Each structure stands twice: as C-alpha cells, then as structure tokens.
Amino acid sequence: MLKNKLEADSILYQVGDRQLLSDIYLSCETGEVVGLLGRNGCGKTTLLQIIFGTKPTVHKHIRMNGQVYPEPYKHQHLIAYLPQQHFLPNNIRISRIIDLYLLTPDKRHHVKEDERLQKHLNKHADELSKGELRYLELLLLLQLDAKFLLLDEPFSGVEPLYVEHIEELLQAHLGTKGFIITDHDYRSVLRASTRIILLTDGFCRPITHEQELLRWGYVPADAFS
Numbered sequence: 071m072l073k074n075k076l077e078a079d080s081i082l083y084q085v086g087d088r089q090l091l092s093d094i095y096l097s098c099e100t101g102e103v104v105g106l107l108g109r110n111g112c113g114k115t116t117l118l119q120i121i122f123g124t125k126p127t128v129h130k131h132i133r134m135n136g137q138v139y140p141e142p143y144k145h146q147h148l149i150a151y152l153p154q155q156h157f158l159p160n161n162i163r164i165s166r167i168i169d170l171y172l173l174t175p176d177k178r179h180h181v182k183e184d185e186r187l188q189k190h191l192n193k194h195a196d197e198l199s200k201g202e203l204r205y206l207e208l209l210l211l212l213q214l215d216a217k218f219l220l221l222d223e224p225f226s227g228v229e230p231l232y233v234e235h236i237e238e239l240l241q242a243h244l245g246t247k248g249f250i251i252t253d254h255d256y257r258s259v260l261r262a263s264t265r266i267i268l269l270t271d272g273f274c275r276p277i278t279h280e281q282e283l284l285r286w287g288y289v290p291a292d293a294f295s
Contacts, residue, residue: 073100073101074099074100074134074217074248075098075099075100075136076098076149076217076248077095077096077097077131077134078096078097078120078121078131078132079095079130079132080095081093081127081131082127082130083116083120083127084128089272090272091127094272098248100217100244100247101245102244102248102249102264103248103264103265104263104265104266104267105252105259105265105266105267106250106274107252107277108269110254112269112270113272114252115222118151120132122142123140123142124151134217146215147216148216148218149218150211150218150220152207152222154223156195156207157207158206158207159195160194162195163191163192163193163194164193164198164206165191167195167210168182168210172210172213184209186202186205186235187206190202199232200229200232201229201235202232204224204225204228205232205235205236205239208221208224208236209239212243212247216247217247218247218248218250219247219248219250220250221249221250223252223253223254225255225258225259233255237258240262266283268282270286270288
C-alpha cells in the first residue's frame with residue numbers, strides 16, 4: 071500500500087484576545103482514522119477548516135508528503151471536507167445529484183448501486199433521514215480521488231444503524247485514504263478511530279488510553295464504567 075502523510079504544523083489562531091490554537095501539530099497517514107476530541111468552542115472545526123485551507127490564519131504549515139500547500143482545497147486529489155451542515159441541494163433528485171457530483175460513469179454507477187441508496191434515488195435530499203443523508207454525502211466524497219478526508223460531526227444526530235454504516239464506510243477505504251474526524255459522540259469516535267487526539271487549552275494532546283480522557287475532564291467519571 072502506498073502511504074501518504076498529511077501534516078498540519080505550527081498552527082496559530084486567535085479570536086479577539088483568546089489564543090484558540092497554540093502551535094498545533096496534527097498528522098494523519100493513509101490507513102489511519104485520527105479522532106479529534108474536545109469540548110464545544112475549543113477550536114476543532116476551526117482547525118479542520120485551517121487544514122482544508124478555507125480559514126485563513128496568521129501562521130500554519132500544511133504539508134502533504136513533505137510538500138507545503140497553503141490552500142490544499144485548491145489542489146485536486148489532496149483533501150476533501152465534510153462540513154457540519156449538509157451541502158447537498160434539496161431541490162434536485164438524488165440520482166441527478168450523483169450525476170452532477172461525480173464525473174466518471176463508473177463512480178456514478180458505484181454509488182447508485184449501493185444497497186442503502188437504491189430506494190432513495192428518486193427522492194430529494196430533504197426526504198432522507200439525517201443518517202441516510204450523511205451516508206450519501208460521505209459516499210460521494212469517498213468517490214473523489216482525495217487522499218485524506220476531514221469529517222466534521224459525521225455522527226451528530228445520526229440514527230445508530232447509520233452510525234454503524236458510516237463506520238463501515240471508513241473501514242472499507244482505509245487502504246487508500248486517511249481520515250481526521252471530530253464529533254461530540256465521543257463513543258463513536260473512539261470506536262471508529264485508530265488514534266485519538268484531545269484538543270484542549272489550545273493544544274493537541276495524544277491520548278493513549280481512554281482513562282486519560284477522564285483525567286483531562288473531557289468525559290464524566292462514570293463514562294467507562
């Protein structure tokens with residue numbers, strides 16, 4: 071397997087007088103699901119947007135295999151981003167969205183043949199459940215040639231069955247991609263991830279054992295009992 075490495079280094083971000091992100095370093099390799107945990111307002115979404123290249127900041131180094139990319143989203147085949155808010159239009163049928171989003175017939179066919187989507191192809195996006203819609207969005211992003219996917223709240227509000235389906239999608243693509251995911255559903259993040267990072271007080275702290283989340287006060291005392 072050809073491995074790629076994404077590195078976000080020396081990231082600073084300030085909001086007013088508050089230093090939200092302080093000299094952040096975060097990396098991800100092909101085959102990894104890096105779970106990024108942290109409390110509301112700690113800067114998780116901001117960090118993903120800085121890595122993607124759509125949020126400017128005073129200092130950052132985003133590297134892919136050692137090469138610096140100031141705005142990765144402008145380069146094909148580097149990074150795709152799943153935002154918190156849904157990005158598919160509600161006034162177009164799902165089958166047409168797939169045709170517009172994917173350029174090659176084989177990829178369109180692959181998505182349309184997905185057993186969980188076939189019955190929805192003639193519906194509009196607002197007719198899908200939260201889980202069905204999130205599954206579709208992720209499936210579309212996975213057809214892109216991006217080496218890394220940044221997933222912001224992929225499990226939020228999603229019914230448990232589709233949480234499992236989304237986890238299965240991630241596992242199925244670990245041979246060619248790497249993922250950085252953040253979500254308040256920390257149990258799903260812990261289950262899906264190969265490595266955990268806690269963003270707290272502006273710093274990324276590697277977590278090697280669940281009990282460390284207790285010590286940092288991120289989860290309640292009975293979380294793992």
